[in-house]
Amino acid sequence: MKPRFPDFLLLGAAKCGTTALASHLGQHPEILLSEPKEPYFFEKEFDLGLAYYWRRYFARWQGERLVGEARHRNLYLPYVAQRVHTVNPEARLLVILRNPVDRALSHWWHWYRGGEEPLWFEQAVAADIDRIQRGQRISSDREFSLQDCPLIGPYRTYIDSGYYAEQIERYLALFPREQLLVLLLEEFRADPTRSARQVVEFLGVDPDLLPAATRVRRNRARPLHWSRALLRPYPHVLRSLRSGGLRGRPRLSPETRRALEAHYRPHNDRLRALLDLDLACWVRADSGGGRG
Numbered sequence: 001m002k003p004r005f006p007d008f009l010l011l012g013a014a015k016c017g018t019t020a021l022a023s024h025l026g027q028h029p030e031i032l033l034s035e036p037k038e039p040y041f042f043e044k045e046f047d048l049g050l051a052y053y054w055r056r057y058f059a060r061w062q063g064e065r066l067v068g069e070a071r072h073r074n075l076y077l078p079y080v081a082q083r084v085h086t087v088n089p090e091a092r093l094l095v096i097l098r099n100p101v102d103r104a105l106s107h108w109w110h111w112y113r114g115g116e117e118p119l120w121f122e123q124a125v126a127a128d129i130d131r132i133q134r135g136q137r138i139s140s141d142r143e144f145s146l147q148d149c150p151l152i153g154p155y156r157t158y159i160d161s162g163y164y165a166e167q168i169e170r171y172l173a174l175f176p177r178e179q180l181l182v183l184l185l186e187e188f189r190a191d192p193t194r195s196a197r198q199v200v201e202f203l204g205v206d207p208d209l210l211p212a213a214t215r216v217r218r219n220r221a222r223p224l225h226w227s228r229a230l231l232r233p234y235p236h237v238l239r240s241l242r243s244g245g246l247r248g249r250p251r252l253s254p255e256t257r258r259a260l261e262a263h264y265r266p267h268n269d270r271l272r273a274l275l276d277l278d279l280a281c282w283v284r285a286d287s288g289g290g291r292g
Contacts, residue, residue: 002054003050003051003053003054003055004050004054004067005050005087005088005091006034006067006068006069006087006088006091007065007066007067007068007088007091007092007203008066008068008091008092008093008094008203009068009069009070009071009074009084009091009092009093009094010022010025010068010069010070010071010094010095010096011071011072011074011075011093011094011095011171012071012072012073012074012075012076012095012096012167013072013075013076013095013096013097013098013103013161013162013164013167014072014073014076014103014107014157014161015072015098015103015106015107015110016072016096016097016098016103016185017096017098017185017188017189018070018072018096019037019070020188020192021070021094021096021183021188021195021196021199022037022070024192024196024199024210025068025070025196025199025200027210027211028200028205028209028210029064029209030064030065030066030205030206030209031064031065031066031067031068031200031203031205032058032060032061032062032064032066032067032068033067033068033069033070034057034058034067034068034069034070035057035058035059035060036057037069037070037071038069038070038071038072038073039053039056039057039069039071040071041053041056041057041069042071042074042077042080042083042084042087043071043073043074043077043080046083050087057069065205066203066204066205068092068203075095075167075168076138076157076160076161076167077138078138078167078170081170081171081173081174082174084171085174085175089174089175090179091175091179092179092181092202092203092204093171093175093179093180093181094181094183094199094202095164095168095180095181095182095183096182096183096184096185096188097164097182097183097184097185097271098184098185098186099186099281099282100162100163100164100260100264100267100268100282101162101252101257101260101261101264103161103162104125104158104159104161104162104260105121105249105252106249107157107158107161108121108124108125108158109121109249109250111156112124113249117156121250121252121256122256124156124158125158125159125256125260127156128156128157128158128159128160129159129263131156132159132160137160159263162264162267163267164267164271165267165270165271165274166267166270168180168182168271168274168275169274172274181198181199181202182275182277183195183198183199184277184279184281184282186281186282187281193212196210197210268282
């Protein structure tokens with residue numbers, strides 16, 4: 001098979017429904033999504049070349065009109081936009097966003113529930129904001145490595161993963177606005193069929209060939225890895241297990257939610273102005289932040 005560039009990329013953001021949207025797109029007969037869903041090519045395999053990318057992630061191609069991928073870090077990592085543009089300046093770009101407060105909580109829960117994060121949410125957020133204030137953010141001129149932010153798991157990025165405007169601006173500096181489609185997870189959950197149809201129309205394939213969407217599947221946190229939990233000093237995790245406290249994601253206190261809403265307000269205002277988005281559903285979102 002002759003290597004080809006991706007026709008579209010579902011860029012992110014993390015914990016915003018990329019898995020659910022990719023699942024819908026993967027059901028369209030004219031679309032082939034990469035296998036696995038989240039390639040690392042633009043993140044850390046770029047020097048291996050397009051032939052490697054095609055051979056590694058699109059071996060199942062059988063003549064589909066469009067090929068694409070869904071990797072949430074492609075939105076967050078600042079050097080990826082230039083790499084995407086180098087490969088295909090005509091690529092269609094998809095972004096799905098979520099109330100950043102709820103997104104941060106879901107992101108933390110993913111790692112905490114999996115036994116990778118030792119801190120409770122408020123402490124983890126404070127540590128992450130401290131990282132940001134000390135300037136420990138990933139550079140735009142070199143590839144990310146674990147040494148950039150050696151905190152947990154791969155790394156903590158709960159807070160600045162919700163700085164959506166600055167992430168999208170990197171792409172709009174290279175791509176025309178008409179090549180970008182931004183969805184809100186809250187609207188996608190309310191009417192997944194309508195949102196999925198909007199996406200395939202944007203991509204230019206037949207919307208009538210898309211099976212009706214049912215509900216948005218949630219990308220739940222991984223179950224606790226017992227070997228990791230037992231080998232690490234996580235007494236609070238063990239206490240929560242004994243009490244059954246890890247069965248559902250905790251709700252934010254009103255004080256924590258208000259503090260995070262204040263933190264994100266200038267970033268949301270910047271996003272609203274950049275894309276002329278109606279973010280009213282974020283204001284009306286459940287103050288407890290539904291699971292997902």
